[in-house]
Amino acid sequence: MIDLLNALVAFTNFVLVPGAAYGAQLALGALGVTMIYGILRFSNFAHGDTMAFGTMFVILVTWGFQGAGISFGPLPTALLALPFGIAICGLFLLATDKVVYKFYRGQRVKPVVFVMVSLGVMFIMNGLVRFVIGPQDIRFADGERFIITARNFREMTGLNEGLAIKTTQGITLVTAVIVVALLFWFLNKTRTGKSMRAYSDNEDLALLSGINPERVVMVTWLIVAALATVAGTLYGLDKSFKAFTYFQLLLPIFASAIVGGLGNPLGAIAGGFLIAFSEVTVTYAFKKVATYILPEAWAPEGLVQLMSTDYKLAVSFSILIIVLLFKPTGLFKGQSV
Amino acid sequence: MTLRDAGLFALVALLIIGTGFIQSWNTALLILNMGLISAIMALGVNMQWGYAGLFNVGIMGFVALGGLATVLVSMPPTGDAWAAGGLRVIVALLLGAATIVAAILAQTRMAPGRNRTLATLGILVLGFFIYRYVFDPAVVAIEKVNPAGTGYLGGLGLPVILAWPVGGLLAAGAAWIIGKTALGLRSDYLAIATLGIAEIVVIMMKNEDWLSRGVKNVVGLPRPVPYEIDLQNDPGFVDRATGLGFDPVIASSLYVKLGYSVLFALFLIAILILAQLALNSPWGRMMRAIRDNEVAAEAMGKDVTARHLQIFILGSAICGMAGAMMTTLDGQLTPSAYQPLRYTFLIWVMVIVGGSGNNFGSVLGGFLVWFLWVQVEPMGLALMNLITAGMADGSWLKEHLLESAAHMRLLTMGLVLLLVLRFSPRGLIPER
Numbered sequence: 001m002i003d004l005l006n007a008l009v010a011f012t013n014f015v016l017v018p019g020a021a022y023g024a025q026l027a028l029g030a031l032g033v034t035m036i037y038g039i040l041r042f043s044n045f046a047h048g049d050t051m052a053f054g055t056m057f058v059i060l061v062t063w064g065f066q067g068a069g070i071s072f073g074p075l076p077t078a079l080l081a082l083p084f085g086i087a088i089c090g091l092f093l094l095a096t097d098k099v100v101y102k103f104y105r106g107q108r109v110k111p112v113v114f115v116m117v118s119l120g121v122m123f124i125m126n127g128l129v130r131f132v133i134g135p136q137d138i139r140f141a142d143g144e145r146f147i148i149t150a151r152n153f154r155e156m157t158g159l160n161e162g163l164a165i166k167t168t169q170g171i172t173l174v175t176a177v178i179v180v181a182l183l184f185w186f187l188n189k190t191r192t193g194k195s196m197r198a199y200s201d202n203e204d205l206a207l208l209s210g211i212n213p214e215r216v217v218m219v220t221w222l223i224v225a226a227l228a229t230v231a232g233t234l235y236g237l238d239k240s241f242k243a244f245t246y247f248q249l250l251l252p253i254f255a256s257a258i259v260g261g262l263g264n265p266l267g268a269i270a271g272g273f274l275i276a277f278s279e280v281t282v283t284y285a286f287k288k289v290a291t292y293i294l295p296e297a298w299a300p301e302g303l304v305q306l307m308s309t310d311y312k313l314a315v316s317f318s319i320l321i322i323v324l325l326f327k328p329t330g331l332f333k334g335q336s337v
Numbered sequence: 338m339t340l341r342d343a344g345l346f347a348l349v350a351l352l353i354i355g356t357g358f359i360q361s362w363n364t365a366l367l368i369l370n371m372g373l374i375s376a377i378m379a380l381g382v383n384m385q386w387g388y389a390g391l392f393n394v395g396i397m398g399f400v401a402l403g404g405l406a407t408v409l410v411s412m413p414p415t416g417d418a419w420a421a422g423g424l425r426v427i428v429a430l431l432l433g434a435a436t437i438v439a440a441i442l443a444q445t446r447m448a449p450g451r452n453r454t455l456a457t458l459g460i461l462v463l464g465f466f467i468y469r470y471v472f473d474p475a476v477v478a479i480e481k482v483n484p485a486g487t488g489y490l491g492g493l494g495l496p497v498i499l500a501w502p503v504g505g506l507l508a509a510g511a512a513w514i515i516g517k518t519a520l521g522l523r524s525d526y527l528a529i530a531t532l533g534i535a536e537i538v539v540i541m542m543k544n545e546d547w548l549s550r551g552v553k554n555v556v557g558l559p560r561p562v563p564y565e566i567d568l569q570n571d572p573g574f575v576d577r578a579t580g581l582g583f584d585p586v587i588a589s590s591l592y593v594k595l596g597y598s599v600l601f602a603l604f605l606i607a608i609l610i611l612a613q614l615a616l617n618s619p620w621g622r623m624m625r626a627i628r629d630n631e632v633a634a635e636a637m638g639k640d641v642t643a644r645h646l647q648i649f650i651l652g653s654a655i656c657g658m659a660g661a662m663m664t665t666l667d668g669q670l671t672p673s674a675y676q677p678l679r680y681t682f683l684i685w686v687m688v689i690v691g692g693s694g695n696n697f698g699s700v701l702g703g704f705l706v707w708f709l710w711v712q713v714e715p716m717g718l719a720l721m722n723l724i725t726a727g728m729a730d731g732s733w734l735k736e737h738l739l740e741s742a743a744h745m746r747l748l749t750m751g752l753v754l755l756l757v758l759r760f761s762p763r764g765l766i767p768e769r
Contacts, residue, residue, distance in 0.1 A: 045532075310544045
């Protein structure tokens with residue numbers, strides 16, 4: 001019985017908690033991709049770098065606060081800096097829309113041209129991030145490190161296995177819930193949100209009923225800036241900030257959005273958690289859990305790891321391919337063309 | 338080719354020759370050689386985008402597969418490693434392939450329903466564990482054999498030029514898998530799928546030490562041209578070099594690079610001729626018809642998805658071939674050197690700047706953009722020096738700006754792409 005509990009705690013510690021935090025980060029990222037897809041009708045390849053861009057400003061403001069001696073008590077200072085990051089990122093996205101995307105919207109070009117343009121934007125953003133803050137790994141989490149440490153948990157429960165929950169993981173989940181609740185409230189209850197959904201469902205009908213498309217697009221970019229900056233900051237707090245990692249996040253984020261059904265916000269959240277848990281489960285070495293559950297004679301010799309952690313990307317990619325093969329519109333019905 | 342096009346080509350030639358006079362002939366030949374390879378890559382991408390409108394952002398993956406082919410074909414086999422686990426790895430890979438085939442068969446042959454799903458999943462899970470059971474010990478055994486020197490299976494020990502078509506074949510195989518799943522769906526899905534496969538190919542090459550030595554790199558690949566040191570020891574060569582007024586050491590280096598240039602140029606010309614013939618054939622016209630209006634082409638009885646798959650594989654194969662040539666030129670395989678910016682995005686800039694849909698345009702773009710890519714860094718640094726000249730020495734801003742000058746490339750290339758897409762979407766030599 002104790003063994004079973006120990007196994008459960010080990011599993012929670014190494015798979016459930018990190019998976020949930022990572023899932024929340026992916027879900028927020030995928031929400032941004034799905035919003036752009038729903039309203040502007042293209043896959044935004046610059047999204048990973050938008051996350052990096054927003055996070056960069058959060059880090060810069062955080063450093064400023066730290067230098068000025070302002071802190072947020074036990075919570076990371078970055079949370080205080082978040083609104084500033086969102087504002088700057090939003091302004092930049094609005095400027096990009098004015099300078100770059102608006103022209104192509106007027107021309108009504110094929111979606112693939114938009115994708116290509118977004119690649120150009122992606123490299124400019126990536127270049128700016130490397131230029132300003134550099135390509136190296138940056139850690140900017142401060143404040144209390146743990147909500148529960150492994151040692152406290154062991155002393156509290158008397159189990160062999162400890163359960164550690166990092167502050168950043170707790171913050172990630174709480175923030176994600178708040179952000180998602182706000183987003184759904186906005187989309188379902190406010191006039192602007194409703195007009196956005198109408199525009200996404202049927203552009204011509206929405207235009208006929210007097211919805212201003214430029215306003216819808218503007219609000220979308222602002223929401224995307226907020227989602228991307230929050231997702232990027234949470235990811236950076238939880239792990240670390242590095243321009244190239246954020247670029248690589250693009251694949252799991254797209255996988256989440258497509259698995260859930262592009263254009264469907266609920267699907268993006270489900271997809272995010274599905275991808276995150278698959279990645280963590282497949283690359284976790286189950287040796288510890290197995291030693292507790294199985295009788296001693298069967299104790300495994302190897303790591304009992306399905307795939308090495310380097311292949312995380314391969315997991316999201318395989319899920320993406322499988323979904324594309326069997327259900328191209330995603331698990332929750334998304335838009336097809 | 339009009340007079341204007343010829344003028345553009347002459348300009349690029351002038352730029353490269355100018356580099357020879359101003360900087361050094363060594364640099365000029367380096368730019369020329371990579372320019373030739375870049376032009377071939379651009380031709381491959383132009384087939385996909387220019388002829389057919391397929392958006393491939395996984396060029397890096399196909400190029401990397403070409404590099405892998407160079408190692409697999411040309412390096413001498415590691416006898417001990419083969420004895421330790423070579424056969425076992427092959428068996429494991431065959432088992433893995435058999436699992437996938439069995440799963441596909443179950444999926445296609447059985448009646449839809451719960452039984453089919455269960456059978457497919459069962460085959461996959463069981464197959465995976467059998468595969469790992471056979472595969473893992475073999476890998477450990479192979480990587481234990483002299484890990485500092487080899488630690489991998491090695492290649493077939495064949496002439497390195499053979500690796501070029503093999504690289505094309507490997508890339509074609511990967512393209513087939515991607516094309517089968519993502520073509521026929523909406524256009525952005527292909528982009529996402531290719532982006533993914535490129536990352537995974539590179540991750541695989543970094544981690545599968547038994548295959549490619551991973552981040553330990555494979556160095557000393559055989560060359561299709563003589564070694565400098567042999568030339569310097571050859572009295573005949575030294576006599577001729579001094580007779581022409583060259584230092585033998587410099588002459589040998591130039592001779593080797595020129596050898597590569599001739600080889601690559603021959604390949605480029607062959608591919609260019611074939612691409613031109615294909616573009617102007619009924620097949621090429623059909624491709625452009627499909628690109629411009631899929632619905633109409635389909636109504637005329639053209640199998641759009643099959644044609645897309647065909648040209649996607651062809652274009653990727655050319656990129657793979659160019660990748661193999663590049664690794665041959667480098668003389669070593671460094672998996673960590675594959676960066677999406679350099680191997681995917683830069684090629685895109687070449688195609689767009691040169692003129693998508695026009696083969697000569699892609700070749701021109703390949704040379705021109707590569708030249709800029711090499712020269713932007715010193716130019717960026719010079720610019721930064723100019724900007725910071727007025728600042729006090731040792732101020733953090735000055736240091737930061739000078740240090741970051743290397744990242745100017747990303748910005749410049751992104752800017753070039755956006756500007757060309759916006760103001761001259763047809764490129765320098767437009768399609769006609």
